[in-house]
Amino acid sequence: MPLIPSLWESKANRSLEFSCLRPALGAGAGSCVTSGGSRDAARAGPPKLAVCIAVIAKENYPFYIRSTPTENELKFHYMVHTSLDVVDEKISAMAKALVDQRELYLDLLYPTEDYKVYGYVTNSKVKFVMVVDSSNTALRDNEIRSMFRKLHNSYTDVMCNPFYNPGDCIQSRAFDNMVTSMMIQVC
């Protein structure tokens, strides 16, 4: 009878080695969404939260996007951008619901090999997208929801700033700090 090794062990080995094979972006032919090389290094750190947080305008351009600096930023940009497909789908499905029954939280948009992408949409169709490491099983639906709510509140504060020009990129320190608090603390 062959023995089956733990799934996680083998995945860890794989991704470490695979990261060596992945061509870098600088070479001009890098595949961006395949796998995260530094994932395992981050596992040892403090409790993980989001790895990428994005605020996207109604017109789908990014107001704000930030990812953990250790990782390939471009990858997350592509990932968040692609997730807008699912956001759009969910919003249009939601449009049929009554206004007061509308849920702002869009749930899991899609999982990738290493990440889970969650979505949230405000009433003014501003989207929040959050990428979470899929190995982070500690993060439950409720935590994700509350993170989105916090994000939404902070975003509302930004909008309330009379010096903020609607449509501009968000450059608020308070918002930045809030996002930082939700992201993985890199040691």
Place this chain on the structure above:
Amino acid sequence: MDASEEPLPPVIYTMENKPIVTCAGDQNLFTSVYPTLSQQLPREPMEWRRSYGRAPKMIHLESNFVQFKEELLPKEGNKALLTFPFLHIYWTECCDTEVYKATVKDDLTKWQNVLKAHSSVDWLIVIVENDAKKKNKTNILPRTSIVDKIRNDFCNKQSDRCVVLSDPLKDSSRTQESWNAFLTKLRTLLLMSFTKNLGKFEDDMRTLREKRTEPGWSFCEYFMVQVSVPPGALDCWVFLSCLEVLQRIEGCCDRAQIDSNIAHTVGLWSYATEKLKSLGYLCGLVSEKGPNSEDLNRTVDLLAGLGAERPETANTAQSPYKKLKEALSSVEAFEKHYLDLSHATIEMYTSIGRIRSAKFVGKDLAEFYMRKKAPQKAEIYLQGALKNYLAEGWALPITHTRKQLAECQKHLGQIENYLQTSSLLASDHHLTEEERKHFCQEILDFASQPSDNPGHKIVLPMQSFAQLRDLHFDPSNAVVHVGGVLCIEITMYSQMPVPVHVEQIVVNVHFSIEKNSYRKTAEWLTKHKTSNGIINFPPETAPFPVSQNSLPALELYEMFERSPSDNSLNTTGIICRNVHMLLRRQESSSSLEMPSGVALEEGAHLLRCSHVTLEPGANQITFRTQAKEPGTYTLRQLCASVGSVWFVLPHIYPIVQYDVYSQEPQLHVEPLADSLLAGIPQKVKFTVTTGHYTIKNGDSLQLSNAEAMLILCQAESRAMVYSNTREQSSDAALRIQSSDKVTSISLPVAPAYHVIEFELEVLSLPSAPALGGESDMLGMAEPHRKHKDKQKTGHCMVTTDHKVSIDCPWSIYSTVIALTFSVPFRTTHALLSSGTRKYVQVCVQNLSELDFQLSDSYLVDTSDSTDLQLVPLNTQSQQPIYSKQSVFFVWELKWTEEPPPSLHCRFSVGFSPASEEQLSISLKPYTYEFKVENFFTLYNVKAEIFPPSGMEYCRTGSLCSLEVLITRLSDLLEVDKDEALTESDEHFSTKLMYEVVDNSSNWAVCGKSCGVISMPVAARATHRVHMEVMPLFAGYLPLPDVRLFKYLPHHSAHSSQLDADSWIENDSLSVDKHGDDQPDSSSLKSRGSVHSACSSEHKGLPMPRLQALPAGQVFNSSSGTQVLVIPSQDDHVLEVSVT
């Protein structure tokens, strides 16, 4: 599948993916029964009742038996149900109670606990009975007891979870029976668990949860193999798993279902594509050359690791296994499979509207094509993706894709596109300095290449190369005269990372002539165009998408077009200044990657600046031009040439224009103050706009003198000479020569497009006195001049126009200039009486804003009658008259003989502005002529009120008597000779009407208030009228008025035409007119009462006419007297009426 193979009518499926069953307990026992078990299990088909109303299927169950391990159990929160065991079997042959108690029970308990901890409820305990074993032992208990014990200990209420297998290895009917029962149980349980877990799996599939981490249930088999080649093997596993799940789904759904579930399955397609791609890269299948030996070794390892295909699918034509094997076998096969998968994925994404995902897969495909050195195929995917990112403004993906596109375009030899992309990348701040320099160098390298076709230009949009930030004109109003020099300074912000030498920078200028528009006249341009000369250009909003929602805001402006002559409003409206931005087509704005058809405009007018080095960042560039043709010049395009590469800004927006004007020489004469005052020296400003004419030495203005206007020559006159822009100025002496008819002003020498300004003093001589006649109540002086006089109503000053004809050196025609002078004073006169003594009062009112000093007032009788004397009662010879104030002068009229019926007077007074101490010239006095008629008093009217007899005072409410005494003061005079005069026996009498009116309603007149009397025309003739009046109030009350009218007999011509009402109207008008100078003018009410009284008498009869006696002829000697009225006793009654 082969088409020739005949279809199986009752479809019975075998399991391609075997569910895992774990085995615990006695491993040797299990090994012994395993061959039979694995052989027997699939033999009988089972009916599989499926969830969601799907039709039941008959299937053959198979299992993959593995040894039990705790790690195999699904972890908390991990919903990967299918990857893990469906059934857990515990095998035991124990038949000894002691052994059971000692070890088996303990082991079972542990096993159960592990299962419980993972909430696994699918388990089975198998007790194998062995007759041989039983025989060996003597002290065996009945077998049932051990089964019962186990059931008792573990099965609780599920007694069916414990089965007995008797002598499994024997070949007896009992064994067969036992096997059948066991297998049925096993199948049932397996199917139950399978159905349950598959249901959960399907639910998960629907919500897309964990879809990629839960492939089919046969992965473990492959997984075992993969350990040897870790990264590739995992990819193989994922690929196969995805395809197997997809195939399975396809197997149990029809086309419509599959289509409707694309949203849920497309993720797996994409995942499989991705994995195949990485396998391809790993095995060197994605390259021009093909795999090298190392790649081949790796491929062989991988394929070997896959092992043999499962027998169930071995004979099908297509299986995921075969697909993978084939794909890895050759470069061509890989390409085919990879393209198939990619295209299928893109198509699926597109069909459900996930355009972004489709573009992303397309980009992978483009990368593949680039590796395969097929850039022509890659281009469309890169363009597609880039367009998408640009439209939504994702900077990083834009940069990344653009970089890929640059490489693609370079390989394709699309020079223009490549250069444009390079310029975009060179200005892209998301790239490193090195990368930007690289792309910039690419452009410069190309530009420096000697071209085979020297005239050939590569035209690229300027935006990415440099941006126009601002523009500044010098002169700042962007208006220049013909021949003048205009400087245009622009700020260009270079986006390049290195300094770039630019051969020339050219501004293409559009020239237009708008001769008819007054806005383009020199006057308008030099006066009205007052901008600060700096035009700012909005920065490019590069990172944001030019989407339909971010159109520029409407720039609306109010527009007023005024007439140039009198500044009155001609048209008004609202202008949208950026219509061209709003109305342009949307498509054209987005694609910057395409050669956007930037066309170089060929124009005759160019501003050029050669050999400029643009440093990174802001650069100042100055253009100089000499203005030639008059008109409007619009800056249209900005081009910068670097070798054969031309960067062009096709439209300069906001619109930048400058105007060149040519101007005719002109002369303007205007008063320095708001209005010119007659009689005193006033300053007039002369403005000579030289225009294109140059003032030479000896050029002069010839003014033909107007009769009543003097040009006062001063010793020192200076003229200021300005340039048209008012920037430079100088001053020069002015020479003025005056002769009888002509005043000559020699102008200082001035170049073209300059302005000469100087001031002259002029004096409008006071008009000759006016003759005040019967209608002199308004007392307006009426200058009898040949000039047109304007007399406006109200307190406006009387004006006089003087026309001056001026000959200018530049024209053969004379310029006629009209100057309007206002008379600062208004004069009125009045005749005052005291009994028979007469006074003339003259009121001079200053209407101007200036204060004056009046002096030497005279009133003379122009008829020069000797017996008439005008005695002034004015003491001061000098008197100030302030602005908007009046001064009164009074003379007493004295005569010795009979006074003349009328008197012609001339009033004159000297005046000078109070502010000026000394005037260079003596000023003429102000005069006013008027006529006074009928000034001699004919009648004296005296009224008296007496209290009722026996009372000392008048009381309110009690009747008092009013005595009116009318006395004739003179004998018959010339003025008496009119219609009312009747003669009988040498005695003359005239008819008078008296009327008692109380305007203040103090008195109630009882009985008739008016009456006609016949008055003898003789001195001291007296008429007495008695009336009753009642005081209405207590206190000192003024007497009611007594008025006297001449009562003229009716005139046939009048009476036949006028009815009673119009007579009243007519009469009241005459009363109004003649009674105006009475101290208190009659109110409508009192007049109405008079006429209604009179009209009632004369109703239906020809009406006589009333004529008020001229004010001078009647003297009321009781005017101003008052009578004391005391309140009556019962005056305290207060009347209150309640309605």
